[in-house]
Amino acid sequence: MKPDIKDLILRFILGGGAVAACYIVLQLLPWKSFAGIFAAFPAVMVAAVIMAGISKGSQHAADIALGATAGMLGCTVCVIAAMILMNYLNTWFIAIMLSLLTWLLSSIIFISLINGFLKKRK
């Protein structure tokens, strides 16, 4: 099997597993917000680090993990924006769409900052 297909299958299983786990925990536990922890499972980072580790070794995998920090900061901004917007707008879909816009803008900033740091480190 090609590494690219393996990578996509791994991402599918990790991403799907995290969303399914989120739903199961939401139904099972009385603390509903605990389920949200699984909605934040770093599936993309884990898959990217595993594939980088297999194909290019630990140093490259470590760089991927550090690079993922920028994406996680952007995702954190997205979730904060979604919470605030849902509270103020009381409109579920528009709040989610606007939070995606904040994700995009903040990710652009964080990614350029981390890329600058990674270039300096090399």
Next chain:
Amino acid sequence: MLDISMFAVIVRFILGGGAVVASTVIARAFGRGIGGIFAAFPAVYLAAVLTLGMEYRGENLLVMSQHISRGALVGMLANIVCALAASRLIIKKGWQRGLSQALVIWFILALAIYITCKNF
């Protein structure tokens, strides 16, 4: 007591996995610039919130989405520490052990932040 249907679990598994794969494919199609940003798309969070729309409506949907978002915020904060820890631990202990230990740190930290915030 258990109100979980296997069909609902499978649908969420497929939608969650599909969202992650779709964002990966888009990221690769756009190359390093815009693609790099899409590689960090919050696909799991979005799939988890959007699939709530299959189960809840109106005010309930907003309340459940806020519950999930609160937990996701805790998880995202733990993610940042997990990624930084992974980048250090992978260099020291190799990618398998480094990644495994970083994920243990992620779960323990998320749990600790959650319990701390719940008590305040």
